[in-house]
Amino acid sequence: MNNSPIGVYDSGFGGLSVWRELRRMLPSESLVYLGDGKNCPYGGRRREDIERFAFAAVERLVAEGVKMVVVGCNTATTAAVGALREHWSDMPIVGLEPAVKPACLTSRTRRIAVLATKHSLASDMFLATAMRYAEGVDVVKVVGEGFVELVEEDREESDEAMAAVRHVIEPLMDSSIDKIVLGCTHYPFLKPHIREVIGDRDIEIIDSGEAVARRVKWLLERYDIAAAEDNVAECRFLSFADEDYRRRLEYKASKILAHGDAL
Numbered sequence: 001m002n003n004s005p006i007g008v009y010d011s012g013f014g015g016l017s018v019w020r021e022l023r024r025m026l027p028s029e030s031l032v033y034l035g036d037g038k039n040c041p042y043g044g045r046r047r048e049d050i051e052r053f054a055f056a057a058v059e060r061l062v063a064e065g066v067k068m069v070v071v072g073c074n075t076a077t078t079a080a081v082g083a084l085r086e087h088w089s090d091m092p093i094v095g096l097e098p099a100v101k102p103a104c105l106t107s108r109t110r111r112i113a114v115l116a117t118k119h120s121l122a123s124d125m126f127l128a129t130a131m132r133y134a135e136g137v138d139v140v141k142v143v144g145e146g147f148v149e150l151v152e153e154d155r156e157e158s159d160e161a162m163a164a165v166r167h168v169i170e171p172l173m174d175s176s177i178d179k180i181v182l183g184c185t186h187y188p189f190l191k192p193h194i195r196e197v198i199g200d201r202d203i204e205i206i207d208s209g210e211a212v213a214r215r216v217k218w219l220l221e222r223y224d225i226a227a228a229e230d231n232v233a234e235c236r237f238l239s240f241a242d243e244d245y246r247r248r249l250e251y252k253a254s255k256i257l258a259h260g261d262a263l
């Protein structure tokens, strides 16, 4: 038993889509969420810089007394998870990868699309996963241009967001893809628009939030560090940006909980 919090980290708001699944699956676990905010977006940055941000974030979470860290950011995972695990070898660190494996395994048309940041799609980790599971499956890689900024600016419900999603998703509708993998934790916030563009086509949208929460649950049990069932879970929010950003994180999280299945 261990009632210490789990740390969740992202470049900004995106990891809240993972945070939400953790709240749902593990209601007794306290969570400390760190949304960098100051250096977001990460997607177009150099690997070395993202690794530096990730180290600063995990250091901060460790100072908060976390028992485990979830890197709720695909981009930071591809850039830094190996080095983070090496450095904090006595603490479980869970990374996020686009759900290429389940998408490839279940695709009927043998053609899938993976939406992620420029950095994630160009990373060695993504290439290795694609090589491993995509044999005989055509993987169309697409950057969700502008998506992260829209979510960071609370404009995911705007007409502008709809237009940005249409611009990225519509060209895919001519091909025979039957899965769209959301390989960036900001993108689930745009799911309603993505669904609208897909319309009644038989295309499944897959993100990694739930699978990551399951993995966390498994690790808590394996290392015997789960919180007591009657633990009254606390959720806190931190940021490297200003207090206004931190408050917006907190507000967005409360909205997510109130809306239930909105993502």
Ligand code: DGL
Residues within 6 Å of the ligand: 010, 011, 012, 014, 015, 040, 041, 042, 043, 044, 072, 073, 074, 075, 076, 117, 120, 148, 183, 184, 185, 186
């Ligand atoms: N949410 C992040 C991800 O999952 C990164 C977005 C960004 O900062 O570009 O990749």
